[in-house]
Amino acid sequence: MSACDDVTRALSDGAPLDGALREHARACPSCAALARAGAAPASRAEERMPDALRAAIAADAGAVEPFSPWRAAAAPSALTALLLVFALVRAPRRDLSGQLGAAFALAASTFAGLAALGLAAVVHRGARGLGPTTAQRIAYASLALPLFAAVTLATTRAVPGSVIPVGDDVARAFVHCAALGSAAAALVGAGLFAAVRRTSPVAPALAGAVAGVASGLAGALFLHLACPVALASHGVLAHGTPAVLGGVVGALLGRRLLAP
Amino acid sequence: MELAIPRWCVASLPGYHPGAGGASVPSPWTIEPALTSRRDDALDALMAAAVAGDARAFEALYRALAPRVRGFLRNLSGDDRAADDLTQTTFLKIHRARASYQLGAPVEPWVFAIARRTFLDHRRSRRRRPEDLSHDGSVPEPAPVEESPDGFDRLDPQVADTLRAGLESLPDAQREAIVLLKVEGLSVADAAQVAGVTPGALKVRAHRGYEALRKLLGVRRTA
Numbered sequence: 304m305s306a307c308d309d310v311t312r313a314l315s316d317g318a319p320l321d322g323a324l325r326e327h328a329r330a331c332p333s334c335a336a337l338a339r340a341g342a343a344p345a346s347r348a349e350e351r352m353p354d355a356l357r358a359a360i361a362a363d364a365g366a367v368e369p370f371s372p373w374r375a376a377a378a379p380s381a382l383t384a385l386l387l388v389f390a391l392v393r394a395p396r397r398d399l400s401g402q403l404g405a406a407f408a409l410a411a412s413t414f415a416g417l418a419a420l421g422l423a424a425v426v427h428r429g430a431r432g433l434g435p436t437t438a439q440r441i442a443y444a445s446l447a448l449p450l451f452a453a454v455t456l457a458t459t460r461a462v463p464g465s466v467i468p469v470g471d472d473v474a475r476a477f478v479h480c481a482a483l484g485s486a487a488a489a490l491v492g493a494g495l496f497a498a499v500r501r502t503s504p505v506a507p508a509l510a511g512a513v514a515g516v517a518s519g520l521a522g523a524l525f526l527h528l529a530c531p532v533a534l535a536s537h538g539v540l541a542h543g544t545p546a547v548l549g550g551v552v553g554a555l556l557g558r559r560l561l562a563p
Numbered sequence: 564m565e566l567a568i569p570r571w572c573v574a575s576l577p578g579y580h581p582g583a584g585g586a587s588v589p590s591p592w593t594i595e596p597a598l599t600s601r602r603d604d605a606l607d608a609l610m611a612a613a614v615a616g617d618a619r620a621f622e623a624l625y626r627a628l629a630p631r632v633r634g635f636l637r638n639l640s641g642d643d644r645a646a647d648d649l650t651q652t653t654f655l656k657i658h659r660a661r662a663s664y665q666l667g668a669p670v671e672p673w674v675f676a677i678a679r680r681t682f683l684d685h686r687r688s689r690r691r692r693p694e695d696l697s698h699d700g701s702v703p704e705p706a707p708v709e710e711s712p713d714g715f716d717r718l719d720p721q722v723a724d725t726l727r728a729g730l731e732s733l734p735d736a737q738r739e740a741i742v743l744l745k746v747e748g749l750s751v752a753d754a755a756q757v758a759g760v761t762p763g764a765l766k767v768r769a770h771r772g773y774e775a776l777r778k779l780l781g782v783r784r785t786a
Contacts, residue, residue, distance in 0.1 A: 311777065314744070315744075315770035317750070317769075340726055341738075352626070356654060369662065431668055431672045433759075436759055501663050504680040563657070
């Protein structure tokens with residue numbers, strides 16, 4: 304390992320060039336140049352704000368509420384809770400009493416957990432105020448849907464009162480649930496996007512995708528309480544459509560709405 | 564509502580001097596890159612005051628951070644004029660998005676993340692419409708660019724040119740990693756957050772970039 308390699312490693316690690324490395328960098332033209340690569344121009348110590356910028360800022364002056372993850376999570380959480388109450392009180396699935404059990408609870412808690420995880424990934428800022436990394440967002444968006452499908456396949460079961468559509472009814476049930484779930488997801492998503500508008504300078508499209516998938520999973524949770532169709536393929540495809548659509552629409556809207 | 568900013572807080576800002584029209588004092592460049600991970604509480608306090616509606620605090624924040632933001636954008640874009648415009652756009656966005664600032668979080672990573680996003684949006688729009696048109700639709704004359712002293716000035720001009728061209732030829736992720744690691748006040752963890760990657764991934768990108776630059780420089784390694 305040469306001294307040049309040590310300099311490269313120190314620079315890559317963000318470490319200062321101390322002692323022998325510093326002496327080497329002074330003597331080695333290549334290392335001296337590398338140490339300067341990317342260095343910012345000398346600062347203008349007295350930097351006055353341009354008048355145009357000052358005027359634009361004055362036009363939008365005033366106190367604002369500082370960002371709070373809890374407050375940002377409140378609106379989408381309340382909308383999801385309202386949807387679930389509506390499903391249970393006004394339109395519960397016909398086979399609900401027969402479904403109540405471990406499998407039903409596992410599916411419901413998984414969908415709720417995935418939606419909550421997505422919500423947290425969008426509103427939580429972490430110690431540095433910038434939220435999860437790009438890789439963590441990609442991991443959520445790409446793992447939530449397979450997990451949803453696996454749990455749906457494993458827990459769907461027919462009980463007295465369940466509906467098993469045949470023929471044209473399969474397509475009709477798909478369209479009905481996909482549309483209903485997407486409408487529910489759109490409601491939650493609208494609340495979530497409004498709450499976190501302009502808050503994601505890092506990878507806003509991915510943040511939008513995560514927000515869309517989370518909203519879609521809230522829609523799937525709504526359908527889980529309202530839809531009596533006991534067909535695993537229906538559960539995966541029709542109930543998963545809101546999350547897939549949410550991810551795509553969220554990614555498209557994210558750059559426009561979530562970037563500062 | 565206007566918060567009173569403590570005198571020590573503003574006076575301790577880098578580049579902040581009370582009074583107008585002070586002479587420009589270039590920072591002495593040293594071979595050691597500024598890679599400290601210090602937490603600048605004064606800047607955080609100014610941002611908190613700006614969120615509370617204090618316009619003077621925002622202006623002080625601008626004075627303190629604009630040179631560094633401009634240098635960062637200059638190195639990303641390779642264009643002095645674009646860096647000036649992008650700096651103003653960045654601070655306008657910061658002001659409009661001040662409600663999204665999380666009180667208690669360090670302000671610098673947030674500011675540089677917005678600057679980076681502003682650059683990426685600018686580059687995307689330039690790809691769609693590569694020429695700036697004036698109001699009458701004609702292609703404008705290039706504006707004269709004022710030469711500003713930067714870290715390359717102390718290098719042999721040929722090496723400086725090679726280095727500058729080499730940096731601009733690097734893949735975006737590698738150039739961004741090198742530039743972020745040189746931003747004064749950003750730790751490796753902060754820089755990684757700004758780029759949206761883990762610290763390890765940022766170091767790998769920077770290392771690959773430095774290796775590529777060293778090859779371009781074509782100078783033999785010394786033991």
